[in-house]
Amino acid sequence: MNRSTRAGRALAVAGAVALVLTACSGGSDDAGAEETADGGTGEPLLIGTVLPVTGSLEQLGPPEIAGVDLAVQEINEAGGLFGADVEVQHTDSSDAKNASIATASAQELISAGVSAIIGAASSSVTLNIVDDITGAGIVQVSPANTATDLSGYADFYFRTAPPDSVQGDVLGNLMVGDGASNVGILVFNDSYGTSLRDVVEGVVTEAGGTVVYGTSGQEFDPDETNFATIVADAIAAGPDAIAILTFTDQTPPIVRELAAQGWDMSKTYFVDGNLENFGTDGATGFPAGTLENAQGTLPGAFPSEEFQARLLEVDPGLTGFSYGPEAYDATMLVALAALKGGDSSGETIQANMAAVSGADGGTDCTGWEECSQLLEDGEDIAYQAVSGVGPFNDANDPSSAFIGIYQFGADNMYTFNRSEEGEVPED
Structure with a gap:
């Protein structure tokens, strides 16, 4: 695999997404804020990704990015969150041999004010950036980290892939x-x-x-x-x-x-x-x-033909689906946690991730429309992951x-x- 070609793609991705954020103070008269089911108000949710567009896990990037984009598309087609579209900013993680790329990407997303970051795919890359991300009060959810030493690493670190x-x-x-x-x-x-x-x-x-x-x-x-x-x-x-x-x-x-x-x-x-x-x-x-x-x-459970088709609608060039379901689940859980807690801050998302995953029980549900409606009706939910993982355990790992x-x-x-x-x- 040609690393010079990958580096060129990394530069292209770094500038590919520009987002304009609406400043909201959280008051009931603010534009972009809408009263939530629990009586709170929420600002638009901005999610970042640090996923491999280049490097030695490059093959995992397209299905993971497609999984995130599919979840965001599903949420926004149903009316979004807190009266606004969920927005996503994609960056490149590359790999541990090109550690500066992920470091720069993480800093870019922290500066952009994201509430949650999906990634990285590589456990070694995550270990290089997780302290900066979680230390800033941002929830990090990896769809592919499997190293056992990341179990329980930080309160703000979760993963939808099981440890090794x-x-x-x-x-x-x-x-x-x-x-x-x-x-x-x-x-x-x-x-x-x-x-x-x-x-x-x-x-x-x-x-x-x-x-x-x-x-x-x-x-x-x-x-x-x-x-x-x-x-x-x-x-x-x-x-x-x-x-x-x-x-x-x-x-x-x-x-x-x-x-x-x-x-x-x-x-x-x-x-x-x-x-x-x-x-x-x-x-x-x-x-x-x-x-x-x-x-x-x-x-991960083998994705259904229906889910594969949905991913292919997002990215027709996909040649595999590895960790696409896990990336979709990570994004869904972040948005559902924000909805349950009443705002899109990292602190609120972190406090509600385990609950919406079903760690405390609740009504089984799939997809955004069903799960969000239950939350708006005041019910506890147990999100049924496309990847087949169980609710988060005390180490923020999937329990099964x-x-x-x-x-x-x-x-x-x-x-x-x-x-x-x-x-x-x-x-």
Whole structure:
């Protein structure tokens, strides 16, 4: 993947959205303020996003952005919030190797006066910006962060994707269930990779297996480009299965090296950070049959055809839907929390996020029209997430989640196989 091309796109995105905000003091005579169901008043809601338009998670950006835009469109078509349209300002997060991009994006959104930020996708990127965002009293909701050390990180930090304890458990059991007793792990030295590796290793070990390569101290640098020795060492350790715990930049050269060294690619496992429809053409494509019967895991319930169609209406160029539902849910929860609390401030949204997710019970509801009407009628709600996650727990993680299991065909494209549901442990 060409980083210079990505950088150019980042500059384009940075200036792509300009918003004019109406100044409101919150008084009943202010323009743009409308009395809410609980008797309060609310100013227009401004949401920001810090999502990957460039970098090693670039493939996640389009469906996540589409998910946010779909939620905003749905809200505004139903009359908006507090008598005004919800507005969204998109920025680029890039990745941890280009940390200055996310830092600048976060500062741009803080200065713009957003009440909530959807993002980042990368756990490492979030760890670079979360203190600035939450310290400013802005709610941050990631649709894709999975690092376990982000559980309960801050009162203003939430996520609609489960921590690696869930995906790692499913992945480890998937390999063991497929007959692997000696597992190799190709993992980069990033909080995402090591967090997921630790969970997988624990599951494999508890099942009586052994991680023969990729334990602590055997990670590779995220900037590594030559994988000949790394792959040779992993194969020499005698694994029955190999999991690749990286982002998309490192994955194509790893796959090519594994195939060149004679590894049985059907015994290869991918994860959300690199599960991609690689195909047979272009810079990331492989010869037909390379990945046939390889598998991968991805947090989230498989989106319905109806929801996929709605995302495609927003962005007809989508080639995948990873974390699109989670981004939609994050945006919906932010808006519903504002409505329940009576204003669009970060403090009010934070105080009501758990409640609208169903943490305290309430009437099940889906979508903006149904859920907002219940709130306006004075009822408590339990928002039913498109992604299938359960209500927020005390660590602001989803209390439960589905992990999808996918399988590659001869065209190096993956298709949905089945889902496994898991509970999210609380510390």
